[in-house]
Amino acid sequence: MILVVLGICAILSFICFIYIQNKPLSWGLTILAIIGMVISTVFIIKNDKDHYGMKQVTKASYHLLYSASPSKQMKLLLYQPIGTANKHQVYIYQTSENAKKKSHTTVNHTTNQVITESGTPRIETQTTRWRYRSGASKFWFGIAGEDGQLVKRHNKIYVNKDWLVLSTDQAKALQKKLKSKSYQAQLKAQGKAFVTKQVMAAMKKNPKMSKAQQAKLQKQATAEFQAQAMQKLIRSIKK
DSSP, X not given: OHHHHHHHHHHHHHHHHHHOOOHHHHHHHHHHHHHHHHHHHHHHXXXXXXXXXXXXXXXXXXXXXXXXXXXXXXXXXXXXXXXTTOOEEEEEEBSSTTOSSOEEOOOTTEEEEEEEOSSOOEEEEEEEEEEESSHHHHHXXXXXXXXXXXXXXXXXEEEOTTEEXXXXXXXXXXXXXXXXXXXXXXXXXXXXXXXXXHHHHHHHHOTTOOHHHHHHHHHHHHHHHHHHHXXXXXXXXXX
16 A cells, blocks of 8 residues: 555646646645655655564474485485585475475575484474564555565474484485495495304303394394494495
């Protein structure tokens, strides 16, 4: 509405100045119309620069987070660095276990925080937007289209300790390494030696260990070796 008032004042100032023959009346009405134009312009500028008549409203939302990895054995949260300084990242994930497309966080006015905890993996989002304070404010300035304009968005991304948080390049390097036949052969040999050493050490302490106990120990030692090998590989990739 404020733009309509500005336009009307501009038209009236022209009409009053050109078509009214009574000069004192013409000047008086013209000055009033110009004052209306100035006041309207001032409020338009204040609304545009200072969001006059508006307030910031923050709303919270959340949704569950699922791994971006196709492998069920690996829980993965990916991120894509934006710019060369790596100050901003876009995080990539899935919103359901069988989602056909990956989802990702936005860039504009958005910050992200990754938190490791034991709860359910999820994303909690605080979104702040400009809203008109009242119906009157919306009536006067609504035509500017600033209602709902994004101010900032903050994502808290909660993952568990068994999740990997890797860049897209690191994930590609990890996948390439895991598919390497030479690495698989090396890992197999190292794993066999590690498990054998663990079992032999345990049998020295307990020579009467049953086959069931040995099998259980082998399973535990294998899992321990795989976890250590994965941690070592992740550290090397992140360097």
